[in-house]
Amino acid sequence: MDDQENATIPIISSKNNGVGVGGDKFLRDTIINIFMAGGDTTSVAFTWFFYLLVKYPQVTAKIREELDAILITQSNYKDDDFVKNFSDNNKKLVYLHAALCESLRMYPPLLFNHKTSVKSDVLPSGHKVGPNTEIYFDMYAMGRMKSLWGDDCNEFKPERWITKQGNFKLEPSNKLLAFGAGPRICQGRSMTFIQMKIVIAAIIPKYDIVAVEGHQVVPDVSIVLQMKHGFKVKIVRRPSIPLHDS
Numbered sequence: 001m002d003d004q005e006n007a008t009i010p011i012i013s014s015k016n017n018g019v020g021v022g023g024d025k026f027l028r029d030t031i032i033n034i035f036m037a038g039g040d041t042t043s044v045a046f047t048w049f050f051y052l053l054v055k056y057p058q059v060t061a062k063i064r065e066e067l068d069a070i071l072i073t074q075s076n077y078k079d080d081d082f083v084k085n086f087s088d089n090n091k092k093l094v095y096l097h098a099a100l101c102e103s104l105r106m107y108p109p110l111l112f113n114h115k116t117s118v119k120s121d122v123l124p125s126g127h128k129v130g131p132n133t134e135i136y137f138d139m140y141a142m143g144r145m146k147s148l149w150g151d152d153c154n155e156f157k158p159e160r161w162i163t164k165q166g167n168f169k170l171e172p173s174n175k176l177l178a179f180g181a182g183p184r185i186c187q188g189r190s191m192t193f194i195q196m197k198i199v200i201a202a203i204i205p206k207y208d209i210v211a212v213e214g215h216q217v218v219p220d221v222s223i224v225l226q227m228k229h230g231f232k233v234k235i236v237r238r239p240s241i242p243l244h245d246s
């Protein structure tokens, strides 16, 4: 097949004249959705997560310990082996999963969300709501409410997500609201965790992240919780780790 032929092949099928599942329009909208909804949200989640790791070195150490146990035995620190065995590896990443949830609790990438009532209703809290009423909720504030998370709600503590038996403690999605809840919950929730774990497993065991001295971390409050001046760091190779560049 030559280049000319290649160029005429449609990237996605024209099934159903582009309408409905599998049609061009459906696929185009899905791809746009993924780029629009999964771009800034994920990058901001990474920024705050790395910030927390620098601030809480004891958490970084525990994440390393968990990753080391997998990487040393299975792949000898080759990133692609970690990805190939992701499904099995993922089951062992209880502490990392807890740390990611804890980071999303304290720094939800989307600060606000709202829902509109179709008709009159009474909320579980007892509040009455009229028809066509917009209800806004503040995910940042909810992540730091003592009544929801306890007196230590301002501490970054992945342990709160782990049971005494060492399993992950599932919280309802309407408590950790970073991804929303209900029928319109974020479709990229699982993909976000997969992406983040793969990137973290490639960086944390091999490199130290060191914050640039004097750099000020200032939240930039808009719909997406950016850092106003970004998070400036130095990435330093850890000498004790066997490195494979493949």
Ligand code: HEM
Residues within 6 Å of the ligand: 033, 034, 035, 037, 038, 039, 041, 042, 045, 108, 109, 110, 113, 177, 178, 179, 180, 181, 182, 183, 184, 185, 186, 187, 188, 189, 191, 192
């Ligand atoms: C840290 C990363 C992310 C966060 C914090 C996040 C958060 C959210 C939130 C709060 C909503 C609204 C849910 C609601 O109104 O109840 C949403 C919707 C959505 N998200 Fe995400 N998201 C993230 C990553 C992604 C990724 C990676 C994708 C795609 C691959 C994605 C795709 C979507 C889509 C398609 C919707 C619309 C769902 C619907 O209306 O039915 N998101 N997300």
